[in-house]
Amino acid sequence: MISSTNSAVDPDAPSRFRYHERDGVIWGEYWGDTVTFGRFVGTRRAHVLAVTFAHVTVTGGSVVTGASTSTVEEGADGLRLVERFSIEGVDHESVCVEVVPGL
Template identity: 50%
Template sequence: MNDVVNDKDLLNGRRFVMVSSTASSVDPVDPTRFEYEESGGVIWGSYAGDTVIHGHFVGTRDADRIELSYVHLLKNGQRAGGQSSSRIETLADGGLRLVEEFQFAGDDATHVSVCAEIR
């Protein structure tokens, strides 16, 4: 495991952009952007873009694993929420990538998304 994932507040202040998702197409002009905060392994943040007007998440990080619950309001007026489990990958340039498996509440299907750090 890379030492960077042992950083106590690794994700604090980092921003990510969604680059792919099996749940929907990613708008290349206005992809979903995520802002992370972390303190001692507790994670929270917000996101917006693409089909999402406003979203929030909260969870925990243990080394290179993130466990989150999320909820958001879509541009069509519907709400969505669920849970996710992500793996943090460190890229050669020192940036981070998040590979996330997620499920919407009430849906048994597992989706996968990839987010890249905005550098």
């Protein structure tokens, strides 16, 4: 994750996401920065991902749940996900970039 309106992103230890997909169904996990442990599941249709997520926060250990819609874009830094989500009725946006292992 490189930016989020929900929290400041630690550039040295940002949240990281791992995505899996089979036949348009996606699932994965995420961790780091403000998240101890998170999971998501959803679908992909063309360049749009729709997921439901749940995670435990580092501070306070609260459980946060919600839904998001992400658009896959090609940028100068590779693939990007522009994610729009709502937590407790407040709309947010985050941007994640693809990290290729070994580079």
